[in-house]
Amino acid sequence: EAQVTQNPRYLITVTGKKLTVTCSQNMNHEYMSWYRQDPGLGLRQIYYSMNVEVTDKGDVPEGYKVSRKEKRNFPLILESPSPNQTSLYFCASSLHATSYEQYFGPGTRLTVT
Amino acid sequence: GDSVTQMEGPVTLSEEAFLTINCTYTATGYPSLFWYVQYPGEGLQLLLKATKADDKGSNKGFEATYRKETTSFHLEKGSVQVSDSAVYFCALSDLGNQFYFGTGTSLTVIP
Numbered sequence: 001e002a003q004v005t006q007n008p009r010y011l012i013t014v015t016g017k018k019l020t021v022t023c024s025q026n027m028n029h030e031y032m033s034w035y036r037q038d039p040g041l042g043l044r045q046i047y048y049s050m051n052v053e054v055t056d057k058g059d060v061p062e063g064y065k066v067s068r069k070e071k072r073n074f075p076l077i078l079e080s081p082s083p084n085q086t087s088l089y090f091c092a093s094s095l096h097a098t099s100y101e102q103y104f105g106p107g108t109r110l111t112v113t
Numbered sequence: 114g115d116s117v118t119q120m121e122g123p124v125t126l127s128e129e130a131f132l133t134i135n136c137t138y139t140a141t142g143y144p145s146l147f148w149y150v151q152y153p154g155e156g157l158q159l160l161l162k163a164t165k166a167d168d169k170g171s172n173k174g175f176e177a178t179y180r181k182e183t184t185s186f187h188l189e190k191g192s193v194q195v196s197d198s199a200v201y202f203c204a205l206s207d208l209g210n211q212f213y214f215g216t217g218t219s220l221t222v223i224p
Binding site: 041 | 159
């Protein structure tokens, strides 16, 4: 089954404790992206990747890191999480960028206390 | 920069009513436009898209037309069902390979 998986689905952590949210897709997609969803703000793009070893900042990259060492994986790293990073995070992938349909993962609910 | 402005919600309609959710955009060049739908507890799913001016995207009875002259991409459905209750997001992708989403419109359809 074609899908985007994220882990963990739920995470509660404390300020400053490094964490990684994994994202994997099995569709051989070139383009992958991370978003955060906040009430009243919709989805905002954090980082995206056009292909292996190619990553770029989206609208809200501060406090986040990403890497794309393999085509299928695109982990999101929070080196020192803060309470304002409490949010619902979605990973997405598409065959190519721009005009192609994005397939979204189920989301990761992160709470930073 | 690029942006999407979407009709505020929530919207509550009776079954079989006509639906319109307004979406306007600001972009340089010629973006691709999308409507995504999010059901409770799930990720977003593509509902329809249009990649150039005057294109009409359609799916499951929903339609939207890419209007360059009014920079709009309004979502319409002639007769909504209870199963259409969800949050709808308008989005654009630009030549810089970034995506911009609206704030979402929550739709509730009552029997």
